[in-house]
Amino acid sequence: MSEDMSKKLTVIIPFLNEGMEVAHTVASIRQYAADRVEILVINDASNHLYDYEEMLKPYSATYLRNEERLGIAACRDLGVSLIQTPYFLFLDAHMRFYREGWAEQIADYLDEDDRRLLCCQTYALVKDESDEVIPLSGRGVSYGAYISFQDANLLSPKWIFTEDPEPEKELIDIPCVFGAAYAASKRYWIYLRGLEGLIRYGFDETYISLKVWLEGGRCQLIKNIEAGHIYRTRSPYRVCQDELMYNRLWIAALLLPDELEEKVFSICRHQNEPLYQKMLQLLDEHKDLLAELKEHYKQIFTVDFDRVKRLSNIY
Structure with a gap:
C-alpha cells in the first residue's frame, strides 16, 4: 500500500x-x-x-x-x-x-x-x-x-x-x-x-x-x-461447527482460568463428542504456538481475570 x-x-x-x-x-x-x-x-x-x-x-x-x-x-x-x-x-x-x-x-x-x-x-x-x-x-x-x-x-x-x-x-x-x-x-x-x-x-x-x-x-x-x-437471513459462505468449537477451545486453553477452561471443554464434549476429539487433536498440533502465546501473555497481562469477568457478569 x-x-x-x-x-x-x-x-x-x-x-x-x-x-x-x-x-x-x-x-x-x-x-x-x-x-x-x-x-x-x-x-x-x-x-x-x-x-x-x-x-x-x-x-x-x-x-x-x-x-x-x-x-x-x-x-x-x-x-x-x-x-x-x-x-x-x-x-x-x-x-x-x-x-x-x-x-x-x-x-x-x-x-x-x-x-x-x-x-x-x-x-x-x-x-x-x-x-x-x-x-x-x-x-x-x-x-x-x-x-x-x-x-x-x-x-x-x-x-x-x-x-x-x-x-x-x-x-x-x-x-x-x-x-x-x-x-x-x-x-x-x-x-x-x-x-x-x-x-x-x-x-x-x-x-x-x-x-x-x-x-x-x-x-x-x-x-x-x-x-x-x-443483517441477512443466510450467509454467502458456509460456517462450520468445527471452526466454532476449535476457536472456543483455543480461547479457553489460552486465556481462561482452570475452572472456566474445564467448563468450556466439558460443554464442547457434550455437544459433539467425535468433533470434540478431533478438535483436541488439532489443538495438540498447535501446542507450540499455544505455549508461546501463554508465555507472551504472562509477560504483558496486568489485570486479574476475575475483574475482567465481572465486567460481563453485571448483565
Missing part, C-alpha cells in the same frame, strides 16, 4: 462472496470520509463470478485477493500487517455510514490513547423485498456486548440492550466489542498478537476483547458513530 503520512486511518474489509455489497460499502466510506482514509479490501478466495478488482477501481481502494481461503481472523491480521497508517477500522463488506467526521473522531480518540479497542454503534439494517436497504424494525438500541460465562453459550458475545448507562458521554467502556466495526492502533494490535491462533471464523470479538482488558487496555463504544450493518 502507498504511504501517506497525512492519513491516520485505514479501513480494512475482508470478505467472501459478498457480490455488489463490497462496492456499496466502499462507496459509503468514500461518501462520508472522501480521500481522508485508506481502504484495503481483501478478497478471501471468493468463488462467485464478480470482477471485484474492476468494481472497486472508482474508489481508490487497494485490492488483494487470496488464492486460498484464510478465514476472517487471518485476513484481519494480514490487513493490519500491510497498512501504513497508525490506526485501522475493521468493517464487514455489507455496511454503511451516515455522517462525515467519523474517521477523524476515531483517529482523535486513538491519538489520546492507543490502548483502546473502539467499537462503533451498530445501526441494524435489512433488505426488503425490492432489495432496498432499510432499518431493521423492532430492534432497540444496543450498548456493545457482554461475554456469556453462565450457560452452554459460554464465551459467546451477547448484545447489551439497556438504557444508556452514561448518557452524558459519547465514549463508554463495554465488556466486549460487537457489530463488525472495530478500530485500534496497529502498534497495540501487534503487541496483543491480534487474532493469532483462531481458525477461519468465530469468537473474534471475545478473543480480542478479553486480551485488551487483561492487558490493561479498554474496550469502548463510540455512541455517536453509527455503522449500518445489513
Whole structure:
C-alpha cells in the first residue's frame, strides 16, 4: 500500500462472496470520509463470478485477493500487517455510514490513547423485498456486548440492550466489542498478537476483547458513530461447527482460568463428542504456538481475570 503520512486511518474489509455489497460499502466510506482514509479490501478466495478488482477501481481502494481461503481472523491480521497508517477500522463488506467526521473522531480518540479497542454503534439494517436497504424494525438500541460465562453459550458475545448507562458521554467502556466495526492502533494490535491462533471464523470479538482488558487496555463504544450493518437471513459462505468449537477451545486453553477452561471443554464434549476429539487433536498440533502465546501473555497481562469477568457478569 502507498504511504501517506497525512492519513491516520485505514479501513480494512475482508470478505467472501459478498457480490455488489463490497462496492456499496466502499462507496459509503468514500461518501462520508472522501480521500481522508485508506481502504484495503481483501478478497478471501471468493468463488462467485464478480470482477471485484474492476468494481472497486472508482474508489481508490487497494485490492488483494487470496488464492486460498484464510478465514476472517487471518485476513484481519494480514490487513493490519500491510497498512501504513497508525490506526485501522475493521468493517464487514455489507455496511454503511451516515455522517462525515467519523474517521477523524476515531483517529482523535486513538491519538489520546492507543490502548483502546473502539467499537462503533451498530445501526441494524435489512433488505426488503425490492432489495432496498432499510432499518431493521423492532430492534432497540444496543450498548456493545457482554461475554456469556453462565450457560452452554459460554464465551459467546451477547448484545447489551439497556438504557444508556452514561448518557452524558459519547465514549463508554463495554465488556466486549460487537457489530463488525472495530478500530485500534496497529502498534497495540501487534503487541496483543491480534487474532493469532483462531481458525477461519468465530469468537473474534471475545478473543480480542478479553486480551485488551487483561492487558490493561479498554474496550469502548463510540455512541455517536453509527455503522449500518445489513443483517441477512443466510450467509454467502458456509460456517462450520468445527471452526466454532476449535476457536472456543483455543480461547479457553489460552486465556481462561482452570475452572472456566474445564467448563468450556466439558460443554464442547457434550455437544459433539467425535468433533470434540478431533478438535483436541488439532489443538495438540498447535501446542507450540499455544505455549508461546501463554508465555507472551504472562509477560504483558496486568489485570486479574476475575475483574475482567465481572465486567460481563453485571448483565
